[in-house]
Amino acid sequence: MPRKHRVADPREQVLASALRLFTRRGYFNTSVHDIARHAGVSIGSIYHHFRDKEDIARSLYAGLLAQMVERIEAIQARHRTTRARCYALMEALFEITEEEPEAMEFMLYAKHREFLPSATPVCSSKPFAMMREMVREGMERGEVRSMDPMIASTCLFGGAMRLIMARLDRVLREPLPSQLEAVWVCSWRAVAA
Amino acid sequence: MPRKHRVADPREQVLASALRLFTRRGYFNTSVHDIARHAGVSIGSIYHHFRDKEDIARSLYAGLLAQMVERIEAIQARHRTTRARCYALMEALFEITEEEPEAMEFMLYAKHREFLPSATPVCSSKPFAMMREMVREGMERGEVRSMDPMIASTCLFGGAMRLIMARLDRVLREPLPSQLEAVWVCSWRAVAA
DNA sequence: GTCTATATCATGATAGAC
DNA sequence: GTCTATCATGATATAGAC
Numbered sequence: 001m002p003r004k005h006r007v008a009d010p011r012e013q014v015l016a017s018a019l020r021l022f023t024r025r026g027y028f029n030t031s032v033h034d035i036a037r038h039a040g041v042s043i044g045s046i047y048h049h050f051r052d053k054e055d056i057a058r059s060l061y062a063g064l065l066a067q068m069v070e071r072i073e074a075i076q077a078r079h080r081t082t083r084a085r086c087y088a089l090m091e092a093l094f095e096i097t098e099e100e101p102e103a104m105e106f107m108l109y110a111k112h113r114e115f116l117p118s119a120t121p122v123c124s125s126k127p128f129a130m131m132r133e134m135v136r137e138g139m140e141r142g143e144v145r146s147m148d149p150m151i152a153s154t155c156l157f158g159g160a161m162r163l164i165m166a167r168l169d170r171v172l173r174e175p176l177p178s179q180l181e182a183v184w185v186c187s188w189r190a191v192a193a
Numbered sequence: 194m195p196r197k198h199r200v201a202d203p204r205e206q207v208l209a210s211a212l213r214l215f216t217r218r219g220y221f222n223t224s225v226h227d228i229a230r231h232a233g234v235s236i237g238s239i240y241h242h243f244r245d246k247e248d249i250a251r252s253l254y255a256g257l258l259a260q261m262v263e264r265i266e267a268i269q270a271r272h273r274t275t276r277a278r279c280y281a282l283m284e285a286l287f288e289i290t291e292e293e294p295e296a297m298e299f300m301l302y303a304k305h306r307e308f309l310p311s312a313t314p315v316c317s318s319k320p321f322a323m324m325r326e327m328v329r330e331g332m333e334r335g336e337v338r339s340m341d342p343m344i345a346s347t348c349l350f351g352g353a354m355r356l357i358m359a360r361l362d363r364v365l366r367e368p369l370p371s372q373l374e375a376v377w378v379c380s381w382r383a384v385a386a
Numbered sequence: 387g388t389c390t391a392t393a394t395c396a397t398g399a400t401a402g403a404c
Numbered sequence: 405g406t407c408t409a410t411c412a413t414g415a416t417a418t419a420g421a422c
Contacts, residue, residue, distance in 0.1 A: 026307035114219035
């Protein structure tokens with residue numbers, strides 16, 4: 001849905017269009033001209049707001065990660081036990097996937113190293129680090145069996161993450177929230193003390 | 194390691210070079226000239242053996258999936274119980290990741306939809322279907338709790354798959370086989386009857 | 387079957403008027 | 405800050421000799 005003439009906030013409009021086009025066709029199948037057309041701005045305007053094409057992707061990625069960090073912090077503020085926090089996080093991940101699949105896909109599934117050489121892989125981004133820390137705390141409290149925190153968080157959230165990927169790939173038909181209980185039971189069993 | 198002059202089987206040599214370059218730099222950051230140079234053959238030779246660049250990726254992908262299917266069949270032939278089969282499969286996946294990380298990465302991590310519009314997503318490929326079927330059989334035998342087979346197989350292998358991804362991203366330091374027991378205990382707990 | 391040389395084209399990025 | 409017009413590069417793919 002390309003905007004026709006003037007655009008309120010060109011920068012945001014460009015980021016929104018880039019997110020859509022990058023996830024639909026991929027980064028390399030999307031030209032800066034495509035983004036300009038879709039966003040309803042000119043090439044010149046884009047290059048005024050962003051250094052280059054890579055900078056668009058970088059800004060997008062940073063913004064989405066920051067949003068994610070905020071959500072995790074909100075969850076940590078609302079719940080105290082590790083079990084409740086992890087459940088709420090899994091629920092949130094499923095909801096975000098349904099409501100903003102493109103955001104989720106860009107964060108998770110895009111191979112950022114291909115077009116963001118400087119960016120660290122997703123697994124080592126702050127949100128993932130927070131998930132690992134959450135699980136590590138659970139071990140201290142005796143809620144989670146004692147083991148390597150990396151293994152524990154991967155096993156706890158791995159099923160959910162793979163299911164999210166399957167959903168993004170349209171391999172899974174049912175909306176994720178309807179599967180939450182089943183997945184949670186399996187996931188928590190995997191690591192519960 | 195580009196070969197200097199004549200090459201035994203140019204087709205195989207091209208596929209091997211493509212696998213290396215695609216995984217190191219990404220599909221779109223690799224030109225056909227790069228592949229030619231690395232494989233020690235000419236552009237003309239490449240276009241004699243392959244229809245176009247996409248055809249190289251397609252052949253590579255199909256070959257790797259076929260190999261994977263063979264390995265799974267071998268495991269099914271060697272083991273009878275679902276538990277033993279799944280364990281052997283996880284072990285094999287970990288070993289393959291260490292021994293042929295590029296093959297694993299190309300199959301799993303590359304976003305094939307970007308450059309293989311016709312290919313189905315990895316999750317719906319034959320090896321993944323075989324994994325789901327393996328788990329479904331386990332339910333009939335009473336080894337695995339009764340639930341949606343898609344959920345069960347995702348929860349059973351999700352942790353291992355995510356760990357493989359973390360290893361390919363060099364986020365995980367330790368070789369995967371050394372983590373096998375810990376991951377297996379968690380994974381089997383998740384779905385065991 | 388393999389090679390070199392080349393056609394064709396799209397893309398990222400810039401210049402410079404308004 | 406936004407726009408149009410344009411440049412320069414490097415890619416895919418082909419032609420045609422050997």
